[in-house]
Amino acid sequence: MRHxxxxxxxxxxxxxxxxxxxxxxxxxxAAAPSATASSPASSxxxxxxADAAVFKLGTxxxxxxxxxxxxxxxxxxxQPTAASAPRPGSPGTEWASADVLVCLDAIxxxxxxxxxxxxxxxxxxxDGTVAAxxxxxxxQFDAPEYPITDRTLKVGRCIRGWITFTAPAGQxxxxxxxxxxxxxxxxxxxxxx
Numbered sequence: 001m002r003h004x005x006x007x008x009x010x011x012x013x014x015x016x017x018x019x020x021x022x023x024x025x026x027x028x029x030a031a032a033p034s035a036t037a038s039s040p041a042s043s044x045x046x047x048x049x050a051d052a053a054v055f056k057l058g059t060x061x062x063x064x065x066x067x068x069x070x071x072x073x074x075x076x077x078x079q080p081t082a083a084s085a086p087r088p089g090s091p092g093t094e095w096a097s098a099d100v101l102v103c104l105d106a107i108x109x110x111x112x113x114x115x116x117x118x119x120x121x122x123x124x125x126x127d128g129t130v131a132a133x134x135x136x137x138x139x140q141f142d143a144p145e146y147p148i149t150d151r152t153l154k155v156g157r158c159i160r161g162w163i164t165f166t167a168p169a170g171q172x173x174x175x176x177x178x179x180x181x182x183x184x185x186x187x188x189x190x191x192x193x
Contacts, residue, residue: 054175054189061178061188067108074176074190075099075160078142079167085140088166096123096131096167097142098176103158115150118163120180123173124189131165131173 055061057077063070079096088095102116123131137145142162153159167173175189 054191057176057190057192059190065108067106068111068114069104069106070114071101071103071105072178072188073101074178075101077173077176077192079172080169081142082138082140082164085138088134090166092169093166094169095134095141095164096173097162097164098123099142099160099162100146100176101158101160102153104153104155107155113152113154116147116153116159117150118146118148120178121146121163122177122179123165123167124175124177125168125171126174129168130177131167134164134166137164 076099080094082095144161146161
């Protein structure tokens with residue numbers, strides 16, 4: 001069985017848990033666009049690229065490249081969160097988390113699966129600063145957790161979970177961002193209201 005090379009693996013990073021993934025049926029339902037989610041001014045191109053649009057939470061963003069078709073979504077955002085967990089190591093910070101989902105609908109002709117992990121996801125603030133996913137995990141974090149390390153995602157399956165970030169205390173991010181490592185693929189942003 002062949003798999004996608006490491007530079008492409010992160011392109012479809014999604015959400016999951018080392019504990020238990022959301023059942024495929026309920027995860028697939030969560031991936032469907034919300035009836036209340038409105039479309040942005042611009043929409044993704046056939047290549048999976050999006051114009052400089054910011055989407056509402058719950059808006060599915062497709063990916064379509066070289067026969068690989070997947071969907072990404074940010075379903076919820078919480079800050080502060082994990083109040084009973086040990087505090088982040090940096091002064092003036094608190095935990096924040098985003099509930100994300102990735103589904104793999106089809107794979108290119110040379111591969112059978114993709115890997116997903118949390119590294120392409122970040123929080124973006126109004127002043128241009130960015131918060132990366134936490135490199136530590138605690139049992140008090142929102143569950144199920146998104147995988148820190150590579151996890152295999154097969155065709156027809158979804159992975160959903162929470163990514164926890166170290167965020168500036170009292171300062172709410174404006175967007176959850178997905179930035180692919182694949183060249184020519186746009187950055188996708190979901191607005192935090």
